[in-house]
Structure formats: structure tokens, C-alpha cells
Amino acid sequence: MNPARLFAIVEDLRNQSAETNWFEFKENNGDPERLGQSISALANGARIADRETAYMIWGVRDGSHEITATNFQPHTVKFNGQELMMWLGQMLDPCPNLQFREFQHPDGRLVVLEIPAATTSPVTFKRVAYIRLGSATTKLSDQKSIEAALWAKLRPFAWEQGVALSFLTGDEVLNLLDYSAYFDLTKQRLPDNRSGIFERLVADRLIRTEAGERWDILNLGAMLFGKSLSLFPGLDRKAVRVIQYTSGDRTNTQRRHDSPRGFASGFISLIEFIDSLIPRNEEIGKALRTEHSLYPSIAIRELVANALIHQDLTVTGAGPMVEVFPDRIEITNPGKPLVEPSRFVDLPPRSRNEALASLMRRMGICEEQGSGVDKALTAVELFQLPPPDFRMDGESVRVTLYAPRSFSSMTPAERVRACYQHAALRYLAGHRMTNASLRDRFGLSSTNAAAVSRIIRDALQAGDIKVADPNAPKSGYVPSWA
Structure with missing residues (x-):
């Protein structure tokens, strides 16, 4: 680790008036049992205090915060025949990614232990969770109000508030983030001073303060406004990948493009690039030729935005992908859906990434009232396209938009799916599906009423x-969940 960062952390903590529930000073005490209890307590205390990291520092006297230096050697300590780190890994659950750092302070040798805050559940030691009260370490179960507060903090914890890059100067933050796009998209006036810019970025939890007047860029800030995701370790594989194929399979790639910018700052250019790959229909009028996309632009926009918002960002090595074929577009995002794909049209949207979804809605990138799926399906019906297919594909969600095909070319399964989607849209609009409305959806005349009756x-x-009404067979139809 950067020695300057360690020095800044130590000095910031020494300047605190007293120890808190997320950091502790020691001189030479390395008793493994007490260490395990303290790690549990500090990890839990850090989450309550909204700190991403807790610290234990050897070589600093409690009370005076004087540097005394330490002879504690964490990498050579053994307990019950095991190395300390291995033993702690077995005793702590879930075990945080502990990092012991040896550091030569100008006044003596120190050891800094970085302890990530609890995320999904309280950190336990030997199946017991601990918490610090003042300078004492006690069982969490004995402090009911604190235990309830911890669980309240754990519920909304998300990947978005993890750190993408740490200990940055102000110049580095502004060079890495497209902050002007943030102000443009959120319709805020760009402040005329740096402190105003940083104040707004902190308020939306895109960055946070670090030790020594430095800054951390949080995952939310990097994912939405990073000038290049490749500059953030672990995020480069989450860039949106767009692939165009020359045929209906994946054997021949025509174009391949990884969108390097953050999801928000790069969204418009991403949609424009996808649109440039889509075949056009040409219509010849009395004087001019006009071209029309095979797909409604609002459907592509909403479905791509959905893929960005609802993906599982904790999945490593995978990101959203848009594949353009001559006869269809497939949009894939990693992570199993939180609701059944067939219910995307009606259930309120649920996102793993609430901060990301909220901010993208504020910026007008996705639908404010819901997931936008209903708008996409409505546009598909207006274009009289085959019905989109929403499905789980392994550990991912895949949406397929199909190019225009005649009614006779649709498969029986596609016709039934179109019937269901049409019934859902009619129901959400306060109407019922009828034979006539379904004929209109397919672009059929009244002579095809019998064929539509078979689909129903x-x-x-x-x-x-x-x-809709079992006592009135001609009352129309509604989706089964209505």
C-alpha cells in the first residue's frame, strides 16, 4: 500500500479525540482470541458508523495517541499450530478480507490492520458477533438496540458504495470522472469552484472523503461517469459490449465494440452506435426517399437501460452485451432476475442497484414510473413486430427483439406470447383484450377472426x-395474474 496513505490514515486517527466503534489502538498485544473478538466488533461498528473500513493500529498508545512503536509481527504469529491469518479465516464468519500492513512511521514501526465493514450480515468470531461500546468489546446480542441498528444498515448495503479507486487527489478525481456530464444530465448548474463540484459529487455518493485530504471514487461514480472504465481495476469487464454479426448465428462477427465510458455519460453515444448497426427500411415518397429503423428506438433505449440498471454488478468478468443479428437484437445482462421474466411488464421494478437506478431515473435515462418494459412492448405492437422474448439464460437475463415478420411466419409459441403481452398491456391501460384488439395488434382483417380465436x-x-368475467364469456380477456 501507498506509505503516504498509511501515514495519512494513522495521523487522522491519532487526531481523533478518542477511540470509536470502528478503530482501536494497541501497543504490542497480539492475543489471537482478543484479536478475533476485536475484528468482529470493529467490522460491525464500521457498518453502523457508515465507514467502509475499520482499523486496528499497533504501536500507538491508547489515551495519549503517542507513537510507541511495536514489535508485533502478524505474519509470523502462530496459534494452535496455524498461521494467524489462516486461523482467523476459520474463526470469523463471514471472514473480511483482512490486510495487515507494516509501516515505518517517522516515530517508529507500526502495524495497521484494515478490516472491511460488515456487508451482508454481522461478522462473528466463533459464531458470536461483537460490538465496541467505548473502549469495551461486548456481545452484540446483549445490545438489542445496536443490533437492530446494524441490521438496518446491512439491508440497503450495496456494491455501488464500494471503492473503485482510493486515495486520489482532487485533480485525479476530476481527470477520471466526467463531472460535466453529471451536472448536464442532472440539470444542475456547474459550480464555479472546485469545492462546489466535490460537494455535489459527495452528496450523490459518487465519491467520498479519504484521509489526508484525499478522495475515494465509489463504484457508483465510476460506473456512471468514468471517462474510461478500463482505468478502474475490476470494472473494465463491466463495459457494455456491442457485437454485430453477418448471419443469424455467432460464427461471423462483422463489428465489435466495447463502450469504454460510464453508463450515464456514455448512454447517448451507446444508443446512437447501436442504432447505426440496425438495418433500415427505405420508403420512396413522391419526392424523397426516407429510411426507417426496423425496430422502435424507444424499445431499444428502454431495454438497454434496463439491462444496465438491473444487472448483478457483483458478478465478476461479465457485463451487459448487445448483439445485433440480421433478424434480431439480443440484449443480455448478468444476474438472475429478481422477478419472473413474464411479469416484467406489470410488477413494480426491483433493482439490486437502487442508487444507480434512482440516479439514472433522475437523469431521464430510464422510465420514472416503472421499468419501461410496457413502453417497449407498446412500441413493438405499433410496429407490428413479433413479440419480444424475455427469458433466463443460465445466470443471465436475455431479451430478444425480432425484426419484422409476417403473421404467417410467426411460430405458434410467438403468437401465444404476443397474445399474453397484448392482454397485459390492455389490462394495464384499463381495457380488456378482445378478438378485434388482437387482430389489430397482428395487423389482420376481420376475415382472420377464426385464426385469432385459435390463438386465444x-x-x-x-x-x-x-x-375477464367467467359469468360473461364475451367480456374479453385479461392476463392470468389480473
């Missing part, structure tokens, strides 16, 4: 729709 019958048998 198949959808009823599949359990996708039901009669």
Missing part, C-alpha cells in the same frame, strides 16, 4: 390469460 384458445390452455 391456445393462450387460455397455456394458462397465460383468462376470461
Whole structure:
């Protein structure tokens, strides 16, 4: 680790009036049992205090905070025949990623232990969770109000507030983040001084203060406004990948592009690039030729935005992908869905990434009232395209938009899916699906009423729709969940 950062951390903590529930000073005491209890207590205390890291520092006297130096050697200590780190890894659950740092302070040798704050559950030592009260370490279960406060902090904890890059100067932050795009997209006036810029970035939890007047860029800030995700270790593989193929399979790639910018600052250019790959229909009018995309632009926009917002950002080595084929577009994002794909159209949106989703809605990148799926499906119906397919594909969610095809070219499964989606859209709009409305959706005349009746019958048998009023068979149809 950067010695300057360690020095800044030590000095910041020494300048505190007293120890808190997220840092502790020691001189030479390296008793493993007490160490395990303290790690549990500090990890839990850091989460309560909204700190991402807790610290134990050997070589500093408690009370006076005087540097005394230490002879504690964490990497050579053994307990019950095991190395200290291995033993702690077995006793702590979930075990934080502990980092012992040996540091030569100008006044003597120090050892700094960095302890990540608890994330998904309280950190326990030998199956017991601990917390610090003043200078004492006690069982968490004996402090009911503190235990409740900790669980309240753990529930909303998200990957978004993890650190993408740490201990940066102000200049480095401004060079790494497209802060002007942040102010443009959130419709705020760009402050005329640096402190105003940093104040707003901190308020939206894109960055946070660090020791020694330095800054951390949080994952949320990097993912939304990073000028290049490749500059943030671990985030480069989360860049949106766009691939165009020359045929209906993946054997021949025509173009491949990784969008390097953050999801928000690069969203418009991403959509424009995808649009440039989509084939066009040409119409010849009386005087001019006009071109129209095969797909409604709002459908592509909303479905790509959904993929960015609802992906599982904790999945390593995978990011959203848009694949453009001559006859379809596939949009894939990592992570299993939080709701059944068939219910994307009606259930309130649930996101693993609430801060990211909220900010993208504020910026108008995605639909404010919901997931935007209903708008995408409505646009697809207006274009009379085959129905989109929403499905789980292994550990990912894949949405397929199909190019125009005639009704006769649609498969029976596609016709039933279109019937269900149409019934859902009609229901959400306060109407019921009828034979006539479904004919309009397919662009069919009244002479095809019998064919549409067969589709409705198949959808009823599949359990996708039901009669709106069982006592009135001609009352129309609604989705099965209505």
C-alpha cells in the first residue's frame, strides 16, 4: 500500500479525540482470541458508523495517541499450530478480507490492520458477533438496540458504495470522472469552484472523503461517469459490449465494440452506435426517399437501460452485451432476475442497484414510473413486430427483439406470447383484450377472426390469460395474474 496513505490514515486517527466503534489502538498485544473478538466488533461498528473500513493500529498508545512503536509481527504469529491469518479465516464468519500492513512511521514501526465493514450480515468470531461500546468489546446480542441498528444498515448495503479507486487527489478525481456530464444530465448548474463540484459529487455518493485530504471514487461514480472504465481495476469487464454479426448465428462477427465510458455519460453515444448497426427500411415518397429503423428506438433505449440498471454488478468478468443479428437484437445482462421474466411488464421494478437506478431515473435515462418494459412492448405492437422474448439464460437475463415478420411466419409459441403481452398491456391501460384488439395488434382483417380465436384458445390452455368475467364469456380477456 501507498506509505503516504498509511501515514495519512494513522495521523487522522491519532487526531481523533478518542477511540470509536470502528478503530482501536494497541501497543504490542497480539492475543489471537482478543484479536478475533476485536475484528468482529470493529467490522460491525464500521457498518453502523457508515465507514467502509475499520482499523486496528499497533504501536500507538491508547489515551495519549503517542507513537510507541511495536514489535508485533502478524505474519509470523502462530496459534494452535496455524498461521494467524489462516486461523482467523476459520474463526470469523463471514471472514473480511483482512490486510495487515507494516509501516515505518517517522516515530517508529507500526502495524495497521484494515478490516472491511460488515456487508451482508454481522461478522462473528466463533459464531458470536461483537460490538465496541467505548473502549469495551461486548456481545452484540446483549445490545438489542445496536443490533437492530446494524441490521438496518446491512439491508440497503450495496456494491455501488464500494471503492473503485482510493486515495486520489482532487485533480485525479476530476481527470477520471466526467463531472460535466453529471451536472448536464442532472440539470444542475456547474459550480464555479472546485469545492462546489466535490460537494455535489459527495452528496450523490459518487465519491467520498479519504484521509489526508484525499478522495475515494465509489463504484457508483465510476460506473456512471468514468471517462474510461478500463482505468478502474475490476470494472473494465463491466463495459457494455456491442457485437454485430453477418448471419443469424455467432460464427461471423462483422463489428465489435466495447463502450469504454460510464453508463450515464456514455448512454447517448451507446444508443446512437447501436442504432447505426440496425438495418433500415427505405420508403420512396413522391419526392424523397426516407429510411426507417426496423425496430422502435424507444424499445431499444428502454431495454438497454434496463439491462444496465438491473444487472448483478457483483458478478465478476461479465457485463451487459448487445448483439445485433440480421433478424434480431439480443440484449443480455448478468444476474438472475429478481422477478419472473413474464411479469416484467406489470410488477413494480426491483433493482439490486437502487442508487444507480434512482440516479439514472433522475437523469431521464430510464422510465420514472416503472421499468419501461410496457413502453417497449407498446412500441413493438405499433410496429407490428413479433413479440419480444424475455427469458433466463443460465445466470443471465436475455431479451430478444425480432425484426419484422409476417403473421404467417410467426411460430405458434410467438403468437401465444404476443397474445399474453397484448392482454397485459390492455389490462394495464384499463381495457380488456378482445378478438378485434388482437387482430389489430397482428395487423389482420376481420376475415382472420377464426385464426385469432385459435390463438386465444391456445393462450387460455397455456394458462397465460383468462376470461375477464367467467359469468360473461364475451367480456374479453385479461392476463392470468389480473
